[in-house]
Amino acid sequence: MRFRTKVFNIDCIHHFTNVVNTINKLLKKCTLRLTPDKLYFILPDQVSNGGVSMWCELKQANFFDEYQMDGVSSEHNEIYMEIIAENIVRALKSAHNAKSMKIKLTKKQTPCLTVEIELPSINSSSRLVTHDIPVSVIPRRLWDEYQEPTMPEFHVSICMPPLKTLKNIAERMKNLSTYLTLSANQEGDMVMKVETELVTVATRFQNLELPPFKDDDIASQAPSKLWPPTEMASARVDIRKFLQFLAGQQINPFKVICNIVNQSAIHFFLIHDDISLQYFIPAASV
Template sequence: MRFKSQIKNVNLFAKFCASLASLGQIAWCRLNDDDVQFTIIPDKGSQVWSVLKPETVFETYVLQSASPKNTINLEVPIQALSRALKSAHGSTSAQIRLTKKDNVPMLSLTIVINSLSSGNSLVAAPSMKRAGGAPGEFDFNDDMLDATFVEGGPRERETIITQDIPVKVLSMEVVERIHQPRTQEPDVNICLPPLAQIKTISDRFTKLAVATTKGSSSANPRLELSANMHGSLKISVRTDALNITSRWIGLVNPELDPAHFPDGSQGVRDHPSTRMKELGGPDGENEAGWSKVRIDAKDWSRVLSVGRVSAKVIACFINEGGLVLYVYLPNDENGSEDESCLTYYISSFSV
């Protein structure tokens, strides 16, 4: 079993792992010839299933195992990996590999940092003698060299740091029982505004909700998110003393691709989102045209941390059922048609 890779985009990989670490302590990592998968399934809160193309973060990708497609399954303490990657910020190069120390499997992260050091340098200065006493004539004698300290400029210094993260190697039988959640077809698909903007407003609403329910035995504050097929999104919070809403308009509702349906265009016409669009209108006054979910405010704030790695997020609303977020990462600076994707599954509470 072998895994070794040069990390191409340390900053992106570090932010990606940090966003996962905010949701749970342990991640299931599946490596194979086609992709790299990280999955977080906490006891409570949102699940995330991510599929990365190796070229998104890795420059070289060496993988070998006896399983089909050279598959390797690992249980990774994602918070420890996140901390290790933070130390690689500004590094010249970073390499990650699967190794074993004292019979314990390890993900070994080796980073190289080049820095400039200052100080005096010891250099050899030749001794000069007059040749035969003639004015202005000097004889450079190789046998007579004087070592002299001279003021030197900054010099480049290389530092190599290795950090080991203990992991568990999982058998194929163990991971076969892990399946992605099955959901209904969404009622609304909408491209979200910048997640940092949503997080600022959501966190502010949460603080107000907490402040107005102090001493209450109720659970954590819950936010109501709703959207329609006419480019509108709302975030609301309601308590006995508070009822506030923030609304976005002019957002994009992605078009459905008939190629993704067995019956083509008819599948698009029969899709719940098409019917939802017919129910609503541009003014958004018809409540029947809105799809709503109620989510845990603190869990939602942790999910929104993924905004640090992506600007393209599509939210799929399943009315009163849940929210699915598709977070897309381009494979390169130019943007690739074949994008890596993180999928978040967020459950909705009943009224």
């Protein structure tokens, strides 16, 4: 196996850093999947066990000037490794004004992702900062556990209001309840609500955009045609998981789609020119 990449453009370094910061806000440990064309940050399906799941996909050509990789074999030209996201974030903190950055897979006492950052210096020479990030290489027999998650047929799909607005509302609702109910219909209405024995607080959004479902990158299926367009589909979720999703966004997506499986799960799809990110939150039992 071999992996080596290099980037000279400081804007690309900052962009990649923002992506990794977003991943770190969403989860502690993830799987990094490398292919000749793309990089993936994956948290395998945990929804059935009450946990969140994530699938983030990056086109390597949009981030790196040089990119070389050879997988486990010519037939399976991919590499899977488990990594702690915070370790990458710490390494990239050194790169805010870097002249270049190199990332490669190395063999030290354990397999590592080695990040080499070339920094400018007062004199003509440059400084080189090196970070060795331990990783666990995942064997081929386990790869099937890290495939793109499948989404059950959802009942409602809607484009969300600005995430900053939702975050401000959810922060206030967090003081009232541990759980938040998110509801929407195919008429462009969405409601965020918390309920306690003493009070019910709700915020309603109207005339929201509906996804067109013409682009395979946006959705593989339209909402269920059996679900009445005016009827609200709802899911009650842990408000901390919802806030974790809202607080982690540093990639400035141009659209965020919310798919609701009634009383079962919420699927968020962030769309950006260079990145797509899917995030699943299961419904909490009442």
